[in-house]
Amino acid sequence: MLYKRSSALFVKAEKVIPGGVNSPVRAFKAVGGTPIFAKSAKGAYVYDEDNRRYIDYINSWGPMILGHAFEPVVNAVIEKTKLGTSFGMPTEIETKIAELAVSMVPNIDKIRFVNSGTEACMSAVRLARGYTSKDKIIKFSGCYHGHSDAFLIQAGSGAVTFGSPNSPGVTSGTAKDTLLAAYNDLENVKALFEANKNEIACVILEPVAGNMGCIPPKEGFLEGLRALCDEHNALLVFDEVMTGFRLAKGGAQELFNIKADIVCFGKVVGGGLPVGAFASRNEIMNHLAPLGAVYQAGTLSGNPLAMAAGLAMLLELSTDEAIYKRLEEKTAYLHKGIEDVLVKHHIVHTINRIGSMISVHFSDNSVQDFDSATKGNNDTFKKFFHGMLEQGVYIAPSAFETWFISDALTYEDLDETIKAVEKVAVNL
Numbered sequence: 252m253l254y255k256r257s258s259a260l261f262v263k264a265e266k267v268i269p270g271g272v273n274s275p276v277r278a279f280k281a282v283g284g285t286p287i288f289a290k291s292a293k294g295a296y297v298y299d300e301d302n303r304r305y306i307d308y309i310n311s312w313g314p315m316i317l318g319h320a321f322e323p324v325v326n327a328v329i330e331k332t333k334l335g336t337s338f339g340m341p342t343e344i345e346t347k348i349a350e351l352a353v354s355m356v357p358n359i360d361k362i363r364f365v366n367s368g369t370e371a372c373m374s375a376v377r378l379a380r381g382y383t384s385k386d387k388i389i390k391f392s393g394c395y396h397g398h399s400d401a402f403l404i405q406a407g408s409g410a411v412t413f414g415s416p417n418s419p420g421v422t423s424g425t426a427k428d429t430l431l432a433a434y435n436d437l438e439n440v441k442a443l444f445e446a447n448k449n450e451i452a453c454v455i456l457e458p459v460a461g462n463m464g465c466i467p468p469k470e471g472f473l474e475g476l477r478a479l480c481d482e483h484n485a486l487l488v489f490d491e492v493m494t495g496f497r498l499a500k501g502g503a504q505e506l507f508n509i510k511a512d513i514v515c516f517g518k519v520v521g522g523g524l525p526v527g528a529f530a531s532r533n534e535i536m537n538h539l540a541p542l543g544a545v546y547q548a549g550t551l552s553g554n555p556l557a558m559a560a561g562l563a564m565l566l567e568l569s570t571d572e573a574i575y576k577r578l579e580e581k582t583a584y585l586h587k588g589i590e591d592v593l594v595k596h597h598i599v600h601t602i603n604r605i606g607s608m609i610s611v612h613f614s615d616n617s618v619q620d621f622d623s624a625t626k627g628n629n630d631t632f633k634k635f636f637h638g639m640l641e642q643g644v645y646i647a648p649s650a651f652e653t654w655f656i657s658d659a660l661t662y663e664d665l666d667e668t669i670k671a672v673e674k675v676a677v678n679l
Protein backbone atom coordinates (compact mmCIF):
# COMPACT_ATOMS: atom_id res chain seq x y z
CA MET A 252 0.00 0.00 0.00
CA LEU A 253 1.45 3.32 -1.14
CA TYR A 254 0.18 5.49 1.66
CA LYS A 255 0.17 3.07 4.60
CA ARG A 256 1.58 5.24 7.35
CA SER A 257 -0.31 8.35 6.17
CA SER A 258 -3.56 6.37 6.28
CA ALA A 259 -2.84 5.15 9.82
CA LEU A 260 -1.98 8.68 10.94
CA PHE A 261 -5.18 10.01 9.40
CA VAL A 262 -7.30 7.52 11.36
CA LYS A 263 -5.66 8.73 14.57
CA ALA A 264 -6.01 12.39 13.60
CA GLU A 265 -9.71 12.05 12.82
CA LYS A 266 -10.38 11.03 16.43
CA VAL A 267 -9.10 14.29 17.88
CA ILE A 268 -9.17 16.86 15.06
CA PRO A 269 -12.37 17.61 13.08
CA GLY A 270 -11.99 15.79 9.78
CA GLY A 271 -8.40 14.99 10.78
CA VAL A 272 -7.17 18.35 9.50
CA ASN A 273 -6.71 21.92 10.66
CA SER A 274 -7.78 23.38 7.32
CA PRO A 275 -10.50 21.65 5.29
CA VAL A 276 -9.01 21.41 1.79
CA ARG A 277 -6.17 19.27 3.13
CA ALA A 278 -8.57 16.41 3.80
CA PHE A 279 -8.83 15.26 0.14
CA LYS A 280 -12.62 15.40 0.43
CA ALA A 281 -13.02 16.75 -3.07
CA VAL A 282 -10.93 14.00 -4.62
CA GLY A 283 -11.51 11.07 -2.24
CA GLY A 284 -8.87 8.96 -0.52
CA THR A 285 -6.76 9.76 2.49
CA PRO A 286 -4.48 12.76 2.67
CA ILE A 287 -0.76 12.15 2.62
CA PHE A 288 1.03 13.33 5.74
CA ALA A 289 4.11 15.45 5.19
CA LYS A 290 7.28 14.51 7.03
CA SER A 291 9.78 16.94 5.54
CA ALA A 292 10.50 19.01 2.49
CA LYS A 293 13.51 20.45 0.73
CA GLY A 294 13.69 22.54 -2.42
CA ALA A 295 11.16 21.35 -4.98
CA TYR A 296 10.26 18.18 -3.08
CA VAL A 297 8.03 17.18 -0.23
CA TYR A 298 8.43 13.78 1.46
CA ASP A 299 5.57 11.94 3.10
CA GLU A 300 5.45 9.69 6.15
CA ASP A 301 5.77 6.65 3.86
CA ASN A 302 9.05 8.13 2.60
CA ARG A 303 7.69 8.83 -0.86
CA ARG A 304 9.02 11.87 -2.68
CA TYR A 305 6.74 14.27 -4.54
CA ILE A 306 7.50 17.15 -6.86
CA ASP A 307 5.53 19.82 -5.08
CA TYR A 308 3.16 22.14 -6.94
CA ILE A 309 1.29 23.31 -3.86
CA ASN A 310 4.26 24.73 -2.00
CA SER A 311 2.29 25.21 1.18
CA TRP A 312 -0.39 26.92 -0.95
CA GLY A 313 1.98 29.57 -2.15
CA PRO A 314 4.53 30.71 0.43
CA MET A 315 7.43 28.52 -0.73
CA ILE A 316 8.14 30.49 -3.89
CA LEU A 317 11.86 29.75 -3.49
CA GLY A 318 11.35 26.11 -2.57
CA HIS A 319 11.11 24.38 0.79
CA ALA A 320 13.55 24.93 3.65
CA PHE A 321 15.21 27.78 1.77
CA GLU A 322 18.44 28.19 3.68
CA PRO A 323 18.47 31.96 4.36
CA VAL A 324 14.93 31.66 5.76
CA VAL A 325 15.74 28.61 7.90
CA ASN A 326 18.92 30.20 9.26
CA ALA A 327 17.20 33.50 10.03
CA VAL A 328 14.53 31.68 12.05
CA ILE A 329 17.07 29.55 13.94
CA GLU A 330 19.15 32.58 14.89
CA LYS A 331 16.11 34.59 16.00
CA THR A 332 14.73 31.71 18.04
CA LYS A 333 17.81 31.73 20.25
CA LEU A 334 16.99 35.31 21.30
CA GLY A 335 13.47 34.59 22.50
CA THR A 336 10.35 33.69 20.57
CA SER A 337 7.89 36.45 21.47
CA PHE A 338 7.94 39.63 23.51
CA GLY A 339 4.70 41.50 22.96
CA MET A 340 6.93 44.57 22.56
CA PRO A 341 8.08 46.37 19.43
CA THR A 342 11.19 44.92 17.80
CA GLU A 343 13.57 46.41 15.23
CA ILE A 344 12.98 43.65 12.71
CA GLU A 345 9.32 44.70 12.33
CA THR A 346 10.46 48.08 11.01
CA LYS A 347 13.05 46.45 8.76
CA ILE A 348 10.55 44.21 7.00
CA ALA A 349 8.01 47.05 6.84
CA GLU A 350 10.59 49.34 5.20
CA LEU A 351 11.46 46.67 2.68
CA ALA A 352 7.84 45.83 1.88
CA VAL A 353 6.97 49.52 1.45
CA SER A 354 9.94 49.92 -0.90
CA MET A 355 8.85 46.94 -3.03
CA VAL A 356 5.10 47.57 -3.29
CA PRO A 357 3.69 50.59 -5.14
CA ASN A 358 1.20 53.03 -3.61
CA ILE A 359 1.71 52.17 0.05
CA ASP A 360 3.23 54.23 2.87
CA LYS A 361 2.53 52.02 5.86
CA ILE A 362 1.95 48.32 6.44
CA ARG A 363 0.64 46.43 9.45
CA PHE A 364 1.53 42.80 10.08
CA VAL A 365 -0.98 40.22 11.28
CA ASN A 366 -0.94 36.43 11.51
CA SER A 367 -2.85 35.21 8.45
CA GLY A 368 -4.41 36.21 5.16
CA THR A 369 -7.82 36.01 6.81
CA GLU A 370 -6.85 38.59 9.38
CA ALA A 371 -5.36 40.82 6.71
CA CYS A 372 -8.55 40.87 4.60
CA MET A 373 -10.86 41.13 7.58
CA SER A 374 -8.90 44.10 8.91
CA ALA A 375 -8.69 45.74 5.48
CA VAL A 376 -12.47 45.68 5.16
CA ARG A 377 -12.92 47.10 8.66
CA LEU A 378 -10.49 49.87 7.78
CA ALA A 379 -12.31 50.58 4.52
CA ARG A 380 -15.60 50.80 6.38
CA GLY A 381 -14.12 52.98 9.11
CA TYR A 382 -12.49 55.28 6.59
CA THR A 383 -15.50 55.70 4.32
CA SER A 384 -18.20 55.47 7.03
CA LYS A 385 -20.11 53.07 4.76
CA ASP A 386 -21.15 49.49 5.50
CA LYS A 387 -21.49 47.46 2.33
CA ILE A 388 -18.77 45.70 0.38
CA ILE A 389 -18.69 44.12 -3.04
CA LYS A 390 -16.93 40.78 -3.44
CA PHE A 391 -16.81 38.37 -6.34
CA SER A 392 -18.25 34.87 -6.50
CA GLY A 393 -15.49 32.33 -6.32
CA CYS A 394 -12.97 34.71 -4.74
CA TYR A 395 -11.73 33.65 -1.33
CA HIS A 396 -10.58 36.16 1.24
CA GLY A 397 -10.26 33.92 4.27
CA HIS A 398 -12.86 32.61 6.64
CA SER A 399 -14.09 35.75 8.36
CA ASP A 400 -17.88 36.11 8.34
CA ALA A 401 -18.23 38.87 5.75
CA PHE A 402 -16.54 36.75 3.08
CA LEU A 403 -18.38 33.46 3.51
CA ILE A 404 -21.26 34.41 1.30
CA GLN A 405 -22.48 32.02 -1.34
CA ALA A 406 -22.77 32.96 -4.96
CA GLY A 407 -26.23 33.26 -6.50
CA SER A 408 -29.22 35.53 -6.64
CA GLY A 409 -30.73 34.35 -3.34
CA ALA A 410 -27.62 35.35 -1.48
CA VAL A 411 -27.54 38.75 -3.16
CA THR A 412 -31.21 39.48 -2.66
CA PHE A 413 -31.83 38.09 0.79
CA GLY A 414 -28.40 38.08 2.27
CA SER A 415 -28.50 34.39 3.16
CA PRO A 416 -25.13 33.17 4.39
CA ASN A 417 -23.75 29.98 2.94
CA SER A 418 -21.92 28.97 6.08
CA PRO A 419 -24.08 28.32 9.11
CA GLY A 420 -22.86 30.65 11.81
CA VAL A 421 -22.73 33.72 9.58
CA THR A 422 -25.61 35.98 10.57
CA SER A 423 -27.98 37.26 7.91
CA GLY A 424 -27.17 40.78 9.13
CA THR A 425 -23.54 40.29 8.17
CA ALA A 426 -24.42 38.61 4.89
CA LYS A 427 -26.66 41.52 3.85
CA ASP A 428 -23.69 43.85 3.75
CA THR A 429 -21.75 41.67 1.32
CA LEU A 430 -22.85 42.16 -2.27
CA LEU A 431 -21.83 39.57 -4.82
CA ALA A 432 -20.70 40.16 -8.37
CA ALA A 433 -19.43 37.85 -11.08
CA TYR A 434 -15.67 37.99 -11.65
CA ASN A 435 -14.69 39.81 -14.84
CA ASP A 436 -18.18 41.32 -15.14
CA LEU A 437 -17.94 45.11 -14.87
CA GLU A 438 -21.59 45.70 -15.73
CA ASN A 439 -22.57 43.63 -12.74
CA VAL A 440 -20.45 45.78 -10.44
CA LYS A 441 -21.80 48.95 -12.00
CA ALA A 442 -25.36 47.80 -11.35
CA LEU A 443 -24.54 47.07 -7.70
CA PHE A 444 -23.08 50.54 -7.26
CA GLU A 445 -26.18 52.08 -8.86
CA ALA A 446 -28.54 50.07 -6.66
CA ASN A 447 -26.62 50.88 -3.48
CA LYS A 448 -25.77 54.54 -3.89
CA ASN A 449 -23.42 55.92 -1.20
CA GLU A 450 -23.48 52.65 0.69
CA ILE A 451 -20.45 50.81 -0.63
CA ALA A 452 -17.24 51.06 1.36
CA CYS A 453 -15.06 48.96 -0.89
CA VAL A 454 -14.70 46.45 -3.66
CA ILE A 455 -12.44 43.58 -2.63
CA LEU A 456 -11.02 41.12 -5.11
CA GLU A 457 -8.17 38.84 -5.98
CA PRO A 458 -6.58 40.79 -8.86
CA VAL A 459 -5.80 37.39 -10.33
CA ALA A 460 -8.29 34.92 -8.95
CA GLY A 461 -6.65 31.81 -7.58
CA ASN A 462 -9.41 30.21 -5.56
CA MET A 463 -11.53 28.93 -8.44
CA GLY A 464 -8.46 27.72 -10.24
CA CYS A 465 -6.37 30.46 -11.79
CA ILE A 466 -8.46 33.13 -13.51
CA PRO A 467 -6.71 36.24 -14.78
CA PRO A 468 -8.62 39.51 -15.00
CA LYS A 469 -9.95 40.33 -18.48
CA GLU A 470 -8.43 43.34 -20.16
CA GLY A 471 -10.01 46.47 -18.76
CA PHE A 472 -11.60 44.75 -15.75
CA LEU A 473 -9.24 46.13 -13.11
CA GLU A 474 -9.18 49.55 -14.76
CA GLY A 475 -12.98 49.55 -14.81
CA LEU A 476 -13.16 48.69 -11.13
CA ARG A 477 -10.71 51.48 -10.33
CA ALA A 478 -12.87 53.97 -12.23
CA LEU A 479 -16.11 52.78 -10.59
CA CYS A 480 -14.56 53.02 -7.11
CA ASP A 481 -13.35 56.55 -7.86
CA GLU A 482 -16.74 57.56 -9.20
CA HIS A 483 -18.55 56.26 -6.11
CA ASN A 484 -15.99 57.18 -3.44
CA ALA A 485 -15.35 53.56 -2.57
CA LEU A 486 -11.98 51.96 -1.89
CA LEU A 487 -10.46 49.34 -4.15
CA VAL A 488 -9.00 46.55 -2.04
CA PHE A 489 -6.61 44.12 -3.71
CA ASP A 490 -6.37 40.83 -1.90
CA GLU A 491 -2.83 39.97 -2.91
CA VAL A 492 -2.48 37.09 -0.46
CA MET A 493 -1.62 34.86 -3.44
CA THR A 494 -0.30 37.38 -5.94
CA GLY A 495 1.72 39.59 -3.58
CA PHE A 496 5.49 39.20 -4.03
CA ARG A 497 4.67 36.37 -6.48
CA LEU A 498 3.58 37.95 -9.75
CA ALA A 499 6.13 40.74 -9.41
CA LYS A 500 8.06 42.44 -6.61
CA GLY A 501 5.15 44.83 -6.30
CA GLY A 502 2.50 42.17 -6.96
CA ALA A 503 -0.53 42.66 -9.20
CA GLN A 504 -0.51 46.45 -8.73
CA GLU A 505 2.86 46.52 -10.46
CA LEU A 506 2.06 43.87 -13.06
CA PHE A 507 -1.16 45.54 -14.22
CA ASN A 508 -0.19 49.09 -13.32
CA ILE A 509 -3.33 49.65 -11.28
CA LYS A 510 -3.40 51.56 -8.04
CA ALA A 511 -5.28 49.85 -5.22
CA ASP A 512 -6.29 51.71 -2.06
CA ILE A 513 -5.62 48.89 0.37
CA VAL A 514 -3.53 45.80 -0.34
CA CYS A 515 -3.64 42.54 1.62
CA PHE A 516 -0.79 40.09 1.88
CA GLY A 517 -0.17 36.60 3.21
CA LYS A 518 1.69 33.48 2.12
CA VAL A 519 5.02 34.64 0.53
CA VAL A 520 5.36 37.62 2.88
CA GLY A 521 5.87 35.23 5.82
CA GLY A 522 8.34 32.88 4.17
CA GLY A 523 6.25 29.93 5.43
CA LEU A 524 5.54 31.20 8.92
CA PRO A 525 2.07 32.49 9.88
CA VAL A 526 2.07 36.06 8.59
CA GLY A 527 -0.38 38.33 6.85
CA ALA A 528 -0.30 42.08 6.33
CA PHE A 529 -2.35 44.95 5.01
CA ALA A 530 -1.06 48.21 3.67
CA SER A 531 -2.17 51.53 2.29
CA ARG A 532 -1.20 55.17 2.03
CA ASN A 533 -0.85 57.32 5.15
CA GLU A 534 -4.21 59.01 4.78
CA ILE A 535 -5.97 55.66 5.19
CA MET A 536 -3.55 53.80 7.49
CA ASN A 537 -3.61 56.67 10.00
CA HIS A 538 -7.20 55.72 10.82
CA LEU A 539 -5.92 52.58 12.53
CA ALA A 540 -5.46 52.34 16.30
CA PRO A 541 -3.47 53.71 18.07
CA LEU A 542 -3.46 56.68 15.64
CA GLY A 543 -7.12 56.46 14.76
CA ALA A 544 -10.33 54.86 15.89
CA VAL A 545 -10.42 51.72 13.73
CA TYR A 546 -9.38 48.95 16.11
CA GLN A 547 -7.11 46.08 15.14
CA ALA A 548 -4.57 44.18 17.24
CA GLY A 549 -2.69 40.91 17.80
CA THR A 550 -0.71 39.37 20.67
CA LEU A 551 1.62 37.57 18.29
CA SER A 552 1.46 40.06 15.43
CA GLY A 553 4.93 40.97 14.19
CA ASN A 554 6.30 37.90 15.94
CA PRO A 555 10.11 37.94 15.66
CA LEU A 556 10.44 34.45 14.14
CA ALA A 557 7.76 35.20 11.57
CA MET A 558 9.34 38.57 10.75
CA ALA A 559 12.78 36.95 10.41
CA ALA A 560 11.42 34.41 7.95
CA GLY A 561 9.51 37.07 6.01
CA LEU A 562 12.46 39.46 5.91
CA ALA A 563 14.84 36.77 4.63
CA MET A 564 12.30 35.90 1.93
CA LEU A 565 11.68 39.49 0.82
CA LEU A 566 15.41 40.27 0.84
CA GLU A 567 15.99 37.42 -1.58
CA LEU A 568 13.09 38.43 -3.83
CA SER A 569 14.08 42.10 -3.84
CA THR A 570 17.69 41.42 -4.79
CA ASP A 571 17.27 38.66 -7.38
CA GLU A 572 16.57 40.67 -10.50
CA ALA A 573 15.81 37.63 -12.64
CA ILE A 574 13.51 35.72 -10.30
CA TYR A 575 10.14 36.68 -11.78
CA LYS A 576 11.34 36.12 -15.34
CA ARG A 577 12.69 32.69 -14.36
CA LEU A 578 9.42 31.74 -12.68
CA GLU A 579 7.44 32.86 -15.71
CA GLU A 580 9.64 30.85 -18.07
CA LYS A 581 9.42 27.71 -16.00
CA THR A 582 5.66 28.00 -15.75
CA ALA A 583 5.33 28.64 -19.50
CA TYR A 584 7.45 25.54 -20.16
CA LEU A 585 5.22 23.44 -17.93
CA HIS A 586 2.12 24.93 -19.54
CA LYS A 587 3.28 23.98 -23.03
CA GLY A 588 4.39 20.50 -21.94
CA ILE A 589 1.06 19.67 -20.30
CA GLU A 590 -0.93 21.26 -23.11
CA ASP A 591 0.86 19.17 -25.76
CA VAL A 592 0.17 15.93 -23.88
CA LEU A 593 -3.51 16.71 -23.26
CA VAL A 594 -4.03 17.71 -26.88
CA LYS A 595 -2.28 14.53 -28.07
CA HIS A 596 -4.62 12.42 -25.95
CA HIS A 597 -7.72 14.41 -26.96
CA ILE A 598 -8.52 15.37 -23.40
CA VAL A 599 -10.87 18.31 -23.11
CA HIS A 600 -9.13 21.02 -21.13
CA THR A 601 -8.38 24.70 -20.63
CA ILE A 602 -5.16 25.83 -19.02
CA ASN A 603 -5.09 29.26 -17.38
CA ARG A 604 -1.77 30.79 -16.46
CA ILE A 605 -0.28 34.05 -15.39
CA GLY A 606 3.26 34.38 -14.03
CA SER A 607 3.88 31.44 -11.71
CA MET A 608 0.20 30.63 -11.16
CA ILE A 609 -1.31 27.98 -13.40
CA SER A 610 -4.29 25.63 -13.36
CA VAL A 611 -5.66 22.89 -15.55
CA HIS A 612 -9.43 22.96 -15.97
CA PHE A 613 -10.99 19.86 -17.55
CA SER A 614 -13.47 21.82 -19.60
CA ASP A 615 -13.35 23.35 -23.07
CA ASN A 616 -15.07 26.62 -22.29
CA SER A 617 -12.99 29.64 -21.45
CA VAL A 618 -12.75 29.84 -17.67
CA GLN A 619 -13.27 33.44 -16.64
CA ASP A 620 -15.54 33.38 -13.62
CA PHE A 621 -17.00 31.07 -10.99
CA ASP A 622 -19.77 29.76 -13.25
CA SER A 623 -17.40 28.72 -15.99
CA ALA A 624 -14.94 27.30 -13.44
CA THR A 625 -17.60 24.94 -12.11
CA LYS A 626 -18.23 23.49 -15.59
CA GLY A 627 -15.05 21.39 -15.42
CA ASN A 628 -15.25 17.61 -15.34
CA ASN A 629 -14.61 16.71 -11.72
CA ASP A 630 -14.33 12.95 -12.37
CA THR A 631 -11.50 13.60 -14.80
CA PHE A 632 -9.87 15.88 -12.26
CA LYS A 633 -10.06 13.20 -9.53
CA LYS A 634 -8.43 10.62 -11.79
CA PHE A 635 -5.82 13.14 -12.82
CA PHE A 636 -5.06 14.07 -9.22
CA HIS A 637 -4.67 10.50 -7.96
CA GLY A 638 -2.71 9.47 -11.04
CA MET A 639 -0.27 12.34 -10.54
CA LEU A 640 0.05 11.53 -6.84
CA GLU A 641 0.96 7.94 -7.68
CA GLN A 642 3.52 9.24 -10.13
CA GLY A 643 5.07 11.35 -7.37
CA VAL A 644 3.64 14.74 -8.33
CA TYR A 645 1.69 16.65 -5.70
CA ILE A 646 -0.93 19.08 -7.01
CA ALA A 647 -3.79 20.65 -5.06
CA PRO A 648 -6.51 18.15 -4.13
CA SER A 649 -9.25 20.25 -5.70
CA ALA A 650 -10.03 21.49 -9.19
CA PHE A 651 -10.62 24.97 -7.75
CA GLU A 652 -7.05 25.65 -6.77
CA THR A 653 -4.04 27.12 -8.47
CA TRP A 654 -0.72 25.37 -8.78
CA PHE A 655 2.12 27.45 -7.34
CA ILE A 656 5.42 27.18 -9.17
CA SER A 657 8.59 27.51 -7.12
CA ASP A 658 12.00 28.59 -8.32
CA ALA A 659 13.45 25.40 -6.83
CA LEU A 660 11.89 23.41 -9.68
CA THR A 661 14.46 22.46 -12.29
CA TYR A 662 13.71 21.75 -15.93
CA GLU A 663 14.34 18.08 -15.10
CA ASP A 664 11.55 18.29 -12.51
CA LEU A 665 9.28 19.90 -15.07
CA ASP A 666 10.10 17.20 -17.64
CA GLU A 667 9.41 14.52 -15.03
CA THR A 668 6.07 16.17 -14.35
CA ILE A 669 5.16 16.29 -18.04
CA LYS A 670 6.10 12.59 -18.33
CA ALA A 671 3.82 11.86 -15.39
CA VAL A 672 0.98 13.69 -17.17
CA GLU A 673 1.67 11.53 -20.23
CA LYS A 674 1.30 8.35 -18.17
CA VAL A 675 -1.84 9.59 -16.39
CA ALA A 676 -3.46 10.96 -19.55
CA VAL A 677 -3.63 7.48 -21.05
CA ASN A 678 -6.23 6.55 -18.43
CA LEU A 679 -8.24 9.75 -18.28
Ligand code: PMP
Nearest residue numbers: 367368369395396397492493517
Ligand atom coordinates in the same frame (compact mmCIF):
# COMPACT_ATOMS: atom_id res chain seq x y z
N1 PMP B 1 -7.02 35.59 0.45
C1 PMP B 1 -6.62 34.76 -0.52
C2 PMP B 1 -6.58 35.25 -1.94
C3 PMP B 1 -6.25 33.45 -0.23
O1 PMP B 1 -5.88 32.64 -1.21
C4 PMP B 1 -6.27 33.03 1.12
C5 PMP B 1 -5.88 31.64 1.52
N2 PMP B 1 -5.77 30.70 0.56
C6 PMP B 1 -6.69 33.93 2.11
C7 PMP B 1 -7.05 35.21 1.73
C8 PMP B 1 -6.74 33.54 3.54
O2 PMP B 1 -5.45 33.39 4.04
P1 PMP B 1 -5.19 32.47 5.31
O3 PMP B 1 -5.50 31.08 4.92
O4 PMP B 1 -3.74 32.70 5.61
O5 PMP B 1 -6.06 32.96 6.40
